[in-house]
């Protein structure tokens with residue numbers, strides 16, 4: 001536990017080392033940073049640092065390390081698992097001003113970017129050279145590369161191209177002790193431990209990324225996009241399995257169910273097939289001849305799975321029109337429900353029809369609606385659990401259903417998160433997926449980077465709630481646990 005005196009000492013030190021404009025202490029301005037995209041957890045940080053350079057980040061972390069003050073990195077704050085939730089007695093280090101694309105080297109298929117660079121900006125800068133950055137979260141117009149690295153973010157096109165971890169060559173990291181290190185290499189292989197792999201997806205618990213070298217992908221010669229309407233999610237799921245089973249690897253296969261379509265129509269009039277119980281968006285890219293051949297096969301497989309309508313985008317505008325409904329779906333749900341939880345879990349693709357059916361049953365039991373919009377090709381589900389906070393008890397029921405959906409994913413051999421991270425939100429679910437020894441081993445890595453436990457504490461791991469305890473090697477049952485007085489989860 002830190003005291004306010006420690007934060008005051010950090011502030012005093014930073015006042016000498018950083019420009020005054022980089023320090024936010026006014027309570028009203030601090031509230032701007034009290035949450036990320038997961039709105040129901042809110043904590044006002046003690047101090048916000050708007051880093052203007054990598055050196056500002058290092059100076060801030062070094063001051064925190066000396067005073068034992070927790071710090072949390074924040075990119076654009078679009079995370080959906082409370083990963084960038086501030087610490088009340090800590091410093092929030094905001095990287096959104098670090099937006100320089102420092103190097104574009106098409107011949108080496110790489111770019112070097114600041115952590116606050118917006119995901120889409122990397123592709124915009126590299127497309128004229130014939131390359132782009134493949135991971136494309138639906139939030140790509142606003143989320144940062146630092147946040148993508150920390151969350152190992154995915155997106156519609158990760159089915160073929162892989163997640164962020166497949167597209168990062170090296171990261172400059174300020175460790176929780178305030179050292180600057182480079183992890184990874186531009187060479188094809190790096191000897192020793194894969195520390196870069198450890199840091200990608202570590203949700204800001206191992207330090208703050210200050211520079212990222214990303215891999216670029218060659219823009220494809222040809223892209224074809226299909227929108228297919230089905231009467232049910234069962235049929236759309238069958239088409240997904242048939243396409244993947246045929247050996248074709250589409251760039252994307254995305255599914256939306258009737259409720260998600262209704263929301264998207266209300267928000268952006270996307271004009272999806274009338275009366276559809278589900279739609280699939282299937283995109284193929286690559287060499288023109290190959291795409292043409294495989295596209296005909298995809299159309300055939302959709303028809304065989306009872307698609308009652310399909311539309312092929314004739315040009316980029318029509319392609320954008322097809323994607324508009326899908327890309328706006330999360331936000332669009334606000335049109336049909338005052339409140340909603342965006343859940344994120346992953347299952348083996350073949351279990352899709354069964355899991356969707358079971359999810360509907362669980363939702364009906366509780367009288368709660370669930371809209372589904374997800375990366376069907378990856379089996380990565382995003383059920384949107386709709387509720388109305390003003391109806392007594394409905395928020396709790398939605399939370400309960402949300403947890404039951406994760407249990408369902410685990411029961412089918414899946415995971416409690418596909419791409420949005422564990423953050424503050426899902427730490428309590430980790431023991432359902434990992435044994436105590438599994439979690440202890442992960443904690444050993446964390447403790448090696450961050451022995452004082454100051455880098456984004458309270459995230460990912462189900463830390464003991466008992467005063468004075470630190471996450472670390474499992475020490476057996478606490479006496480208060482044994483007495484049934486307190487619980488560790």
Ligand SMILES: Cc1cc2nc3c(=O)[nH]c(=O)nc-3n(C[C@H](O)[C@H](O)[C@H](O)COP(=O)(O)OP(=O)(O)OC[C@H]3O[C@@H](n4cnc5c(N)ncnc54)[C@H](O)[C@@H]3O)c2cc1C
Pocket residue numbers: 036037072073074075076077078079080082083084095115136137138139142143144145146147148149150151152153154155156203204205207208209210330331419420456
């Ligand atoms: C509408 C919408 C759609 C979305 N769609 C997708 C999707 O399709 N796929 C997907 O994967 N996600 C999606 N997300 C989730 C979110 O956009 C991603 O997780 C994104 O990577 C977060 O980036 P950010 O810059 O906003 O990070 P933040 O929310 O600011 O932070 C996220 C985590 O990263 C850490 N962090 C941030 N910067 C750094 C840094 N420089 N060094 C170390 N740690 C850092 C934070 O501490 C925190 O733990 C969506 C979110 C929204 C709101």
